[in-house]
Amino acid sequence: MADETTTAAAPEAVESPESANEEPQKPIDPDFEPEIIVFGCHYCAYAAADLAGSMRLQYPTNIRMIKLPCTGKLEIIHLLKALEAGADGVYAAGCLEGECHYLKGNLWARKRVEYTKKLLEEMGMEPERVEMFNMSSADGPLFAQRANEFTERIKRLGPSPVKQAKKAPAAKEGTPA
């Protein structure tokens, strides 16, 4: 899922994680700026983000990173709470498999993310809104690339159904959201 090879839909999104044969999506709303929560591991993703910054690599401002001592600390409820609060997408960024500072924390995180995808399916939400990525602390460019890809993915999915519903009653009553 996280590392599937893909075909580009747009020339600049060379490594878009969406597969080419996916059903045609609704048109992308150019004004939609997704809110994305990243649970980043202190030992890899967080350091990789720093590196991306010092390398002056561009990545979207849509992501908000929460630092964890290890993605093994990530609980299913954290992913759900982010979505409940209106995040359009959530992903965990942990160390390369086999290189977890705590041996298996990133593997546990992957299982929890996979399980959460199932929960999203039963709730009628796109499971692609949660994801697990792996990278090393030296992967500044990969950090930026994943952030770009995931933001593209969420833009294509559109706003979270939670958020849409939140806005809907407000609009009905004619008050600003």
Added chain:
Amino acid sequence: MITAERKPFEEILELLEGKEKVLVAGCETCVAVCLTGGEKEAEILAAELSIKAKEDGRTLDVDHISAIRQCEWEYLDAIAEKVEQYPVVISMACGIGIQSMAERFPEKLVLPAVNTNMLGMPQEHAVWIERCGACGDCVLGVTGGICPIVRCSKSLLNGPCGGSHDGLCEVTGPNKEEIPCAWQLIHDKLIAQGRQDLLMKVTPPKDWSKSNSGGPRTMVKEEAKPV
């Protein structure tokens, strides 16, 4: 321990249809140990219900709580204040806990969020295997400590049947898992113990009246009743 599995989300939604104020109640004993209905899982279900309600544009006031043991009055008292605020409680405890909750709070609508499934043993982390049928008339003493009532698919007291092959039962489990033939295990164990004479004894028909065929059971310890 008692094990349970969460009901499908769809079924939970059906049970809660039209309800606007719901408390998800976990239990910190058996269902918490089997990772189905402890506080963690109660919180997850509450979040799921909340997200689903938001998606659907419904109003839902949902929260969660967990009792140390839902099947005991004292521990229900400890969560009473919270329970009192909700007309509907969806319980993640075993069937005993759910009924205790309903009995302690008769004015509440108490619904089940799990299916209680067995008296199982944690064989390894996250794997439980049925071990006891609570039949009220234990035969483990003559079966090498292996229960033929729940571990033999046909509850044979004088097995094995003709379907035993290579140590396996002819039946495949509900999750397509292979089931060891209980009578092969009993046979091997009794021989290893030097008690093969037991294999030649016919165990007479079981007294199912000691199980729930005799009606719901009550156990009283007179010596321990309060004076």
Added chain:
Amino acid sequence: MSDNGLKAGSNLERMFAAGHFVVTGECGPPKSADYDIVAEKAKALASCTDAVNITDNQTAVVRIASMAAGYIAAQNGAEPIMQMTCRDRNRLAMQADILGANALGVYNILCLTGDHISFGNHPTAKGVHDIDSVNLIRMYKDMRDAKIFQCGEEMPVAPKLYIGCAENPFGDPFEFRTLRLKKKIEAGADFVQTQCIFNVPKFKKWMEMVRAEGLHQEIKIMAGITPIKGAGMARYMQKFVPGIDVPQEIVERIAAKEKGAPQQEEGKKLGAEMIKDLAEVEGVHGVHIMAVEWEPAVPEIAEMAGLLPRPKLS
């Protein structure tokens, strides 16, 4: 006991008593209220067998009740062996049914555990398994000989029963299979029909163990034979039917013939050869031919095996 020293006086029992090599067949009742199907199958088997098993919701699939189908078989000239599984009835129903069957003239009973309910067409039903087949045998023996119900209450008119059981020489644990037969004999079984035999050497080894225990002198042993209709069936049984042991050379022998009639002919020939072979084994008192949905093949196989005509007892 009956006056003549017989337990039930059925043709099956009398054939054994007269020292004949006994032949039984098998009739699976239909999945509908169709009298004629049972009658036809019974007529087809009546002339070439001494008694006919009437299966009891075979493979856990609902069919005409074995008691009713057994009665129909009797009306059409075939002596029934009513099968009774522990899967569908508790001890009350088992006793009630045997009293009813006996009152209708069904005397032979085969006591079985039964295929598991998950194999059939009602996999969500509750499997009963109140008592097991060993206790079922004991219960019927006590009804017949001691005139008592399982609870100990007496009855004025006891059923006349010739009690059978099944054993699978190819089930595991292998060496316990003879001992389990011994338990069934001690419980009261008069005859045993084995699971269908394809691996003859293994069966002969089992019979050696049976003779070593002297069991062949205590019970009438009928070797189970299932004629193979084609290579596909042989392969299916080899791979998917638990407790059935089909050696590769048998599959190859059938597969060597052309599909259809030539394979069927080979299957019948093989069945007849096996019967002749098994009849020579010391302690084998008869054959039980289970031609599953292939009843018309039975007369031919019996003919080829030299079992016809069946002796008529006066």
